[in-house]
Amino acid sequence: MLYRLTKIVSAPFLHLLWPTEVTGAEHVPASGPAILASNHLSVLDSTFLPLVLTRQVRFVAKAEYFTGNPVTAAWMRATGQIPIDRQSPTAAQDMLDAAAGVLREGGLFGIYPEGTRSPDGRLYRGKVGVAWLALATGAPVVPIAMSGTDKVLPIGASTPRLGRVGVRIGKPMTFTGSESSARDRRRVADEIMAAIHELSGQEYVPRYAPGRTETG
Template identity: 90%
Template sequence: MLYRLTKIVSAPFLHLLWPTEVIGAEHVPGAGPAILASNHLSVLDSTFLPLVLPRQVRFVAKAEYFTGNPVTAAWMRATGQISIDRQSPTAAQDMLDTAARVLRDGELFGIYPEGTRSPDGRLYRGKVGVSWLALATGAPVVPVAMSGTDKVLPIGASTPRLGRVGVRIGKPLTFTGSETSARDRRQVTDEIMAAIQELSGQEYVPSYAPKRTTDE
């Protein structure tokens, strides 16, 4: 209920300031689990994507967002985000286990296969967590391409700028294979990244994006 109320109140305001074009929303299943695998340009990606879809999308976010700024903490809780201690030595597996539970409950889970925001607008090699989820749960993967969010709130900026945002959503992808097979995980991840690139038109970089110590 809190999520719906937050969306009803905030969506018109956000669309007024940042007109958002959505293409392919019909590809998101109306019910049941699905993984929304998106490129990652700005911290605002996790705000705009859920607001353009009728169903709630769950993301994981670092625990500091829930204990620092009270406004940010309230927003995270209101939008149903999941707190993860990224300093924990088991943080990566904890995130995947939490995501798997979300999917097995029939919900939508959002993930950024690059693992961090793109530092330069290009699309970087995906990490295999997304394929582990798809193969372990059998949930379809829906590729997503965000655009414009890096202009609205670039890395290092604290105040959003006016601008237009785009969300392109592709057809669901289903995969077969074993989550325990490194070869299967790599192949599936590369197929997902190719689908994202086709939607986004970004230049692809066949290496992992450099990690920012202050990233979400």
């Protein structure tokens, strides 16, 4: 109820300042689990994507967001975000376990396969965590391309600018294979990134974004 109230109050205000064009919303399942796999241009991606969908979307977020600024902490809790200690040596697996829990409960889980925001607007190689999640749970993957959020709030900026936002949603993808197979995980991750690339039109970089590795 708190999540719905937050959307009712904030959505009209945000759409007025940042008109958002959505295509393919019908591809998000009306019920049941699904993984929403998106490119990542700005911290605002996790704000605009849930606002254009009728179902709740859950993401993981740094634990510091829940203990620092009280306004930010309240927003994180109201929107159902999951706190993760990213300094923990098991942070990557903790995130996947939390995501699997959301999916097994029939929810929507949002994930950025690149693992971090793009530093230059290009699309980087996806990590295999999203593939592990799809293969371990059997949940469909819905590819998504955000656009314009990096203009509204660029990396390093603290105040949003006016601008337009786009959300393109592709058809659900299902995969076969084993989550324990490195080859299957890599194949699935690459197929997901290819679908995001087709939707976004970004230049693709066949390497991990700076500072990222295969799993982290």
